[in-house]
Amino acid sequence: MVDRRRRAGACGWSRGGGGGAAPGARGGALRAGPGRPLGDHYRSRGAAAPAAAGLLKGVVPVRVAPFRPRSRARSRASSRLSGSQSPCRGPRYTGEVGKLEVFSLPADDLDPFLDRRRYSVFSLSQLQFSSFLTEILIKANDFVPSSAGSILMDRPFERGETPADTLLYFVAAFGPAAADLLGQSLRADRGVVGCVYRNGESYLMNDPEADPNFYSKFDERHEFRTSCAIAVPIRIERTVCGVLELVNRQVDRIYTERDLKLLEIFARYTSVSIENLLDAQRANEMARRDDLTGLHNDRFFHHRLTEDLIRADVTHSNVALIFLDLDNFKNVNDTHGHLAGSQVLKEFGYLLRQTVTTPSATLARYGGDEFVIILPDHDVERAQAVAASIQAALKSTAFLQGSFSWAEGPIYWREPLTASVGLAVYPIHLSREGNIDLRKNLLLRAADQAMYQAKAEGKNQIRVAVAEARA
Known part of the structure; x- marks a missing residue:
């Protein structure tokens, strides 16, 4: 006997009012x-x-x-x-x-x-x-x-x-x-x-x-x-x-x-x-999020990086840091305006969330078109694999494909959007000596310098920091 609310064969798909139904559980x-x-x-x-x-x-x-x-x-x-x-x-x-x-x-x-x-x-x-x-x-x-x-x-x-x-x-x-x-x-x-x-x-x-x-x-x-x-x-x-x-x-x-x-x-x-x-x-959450991309903001990023470094000291584990900068992003702003540039950043934030699915990872917008990713318990090889997956996702993604209120129609940005990536791993690229704020800043600088090296060597590259990068 089917309930009067929902009779046989009357199930359609309503995106506007639909949502998630919970099937019965095979359970406890x-x-x-x-x-x-x-x-x-x-x-x-x-x-x-x-x-x-x-x-x-x-x-x-x-x-x-x-x-x-x-x-x-x-x-x-x-x-x-x-x-x-x-x-x-x-x-x-x-x-x-x-x-x-x-x-x-x-x-x-x-x-x-x-x-x-x-x-x-x-x-x-x-x-x-x-x-x-x-x-x-x-x-x-x-x-x-x-x-x-x-x-x-x-x-x-x-x-x-x-x-x-x-x-x-x-x-x-x-x-x-x-x-x-x-x-x-x-x-x-x-x-x-x-x-x-x-x-x-x-x-x-x-x-x-x-x-x-x-x-x-x-x-x-x-x-x-x-x-x-x-x-x-x-x-x-x-x-x-x-x-x-x-x-x-x-x-x-x-x-x-x-x-x-x-x-x-x-x-x-x-x-x-x-x-x-x-x-x-x-x-509380609004203070932790970047309004444009939905990723964490730099304030929360610094807080989380400090926490993860302390945890790494206690558990004698690694913390990998990826520093990423979009190549030629300025061309989007120059060609189609800053609204188009903001839309690209929003779409890239979504791409990061879909690509980096490690539960313990922290994704943040550091500023402008720069992004950072904290990967606890990752060594150099695993961090490089994450960076490579981001570059592969960028290569296969077309940006600005939708209709926007500020544009007459889809823009179809055809110039490939790439990223230069630098990464550093604690404590591989710096020692555990010094106070926690110093080590956090040294790790961030090491990844940042590796990213600039990637840009200097032709962009769309992944570069690893030099070991024992110190102030």
């Missing part, structure tokens, strides 16, 4: 309950799941039977939601208690999902966000007991033009295999979850075989049988960014309109809470 484990969770409707794609040891896990004791209202007030609220004036039906507590394990991605892995509103990553505490996602699933399962559940979110800078080009990632899950599911991605053009993501409407499914939006290959792969599922959209402002889904209702074995309304309440709470968490940190 209702230890007292049987079954493999979440055989939801999607084919798993993308990165392998992180090791379970690195996951954040919230564990709370739960009753295996569904909860009854704990007060008259709660009972009345439940009756209003169901349209009935009678108390909530269902079995009494059995006394059997299990452990609901809810897993969420490690805090450091949540950054890409917070890249919202222009180019800035609002400095929401990732640990706070991870704990919040865990709490949402715990409470959702409290009110609508299910064998599995999950929250999926999109990465805003990876959203494609079509559902097939957009991936949704499991960021929190419970059920028998939640730890394995986290970090995996699903295409937004498949199954019930994709339907919710594309249309921004809730979905109730109690008969998978008769539902045209059910994607059975996921069940086949994991030898699981999905009997029912409900999914609701999660929004940030007016854009769908994720989906909250529960799979296989316990005890009653089917989901009801009341269950769906309860889950919609949780989804709205989730949406508002994420917005509040982001807004609360916006002022």
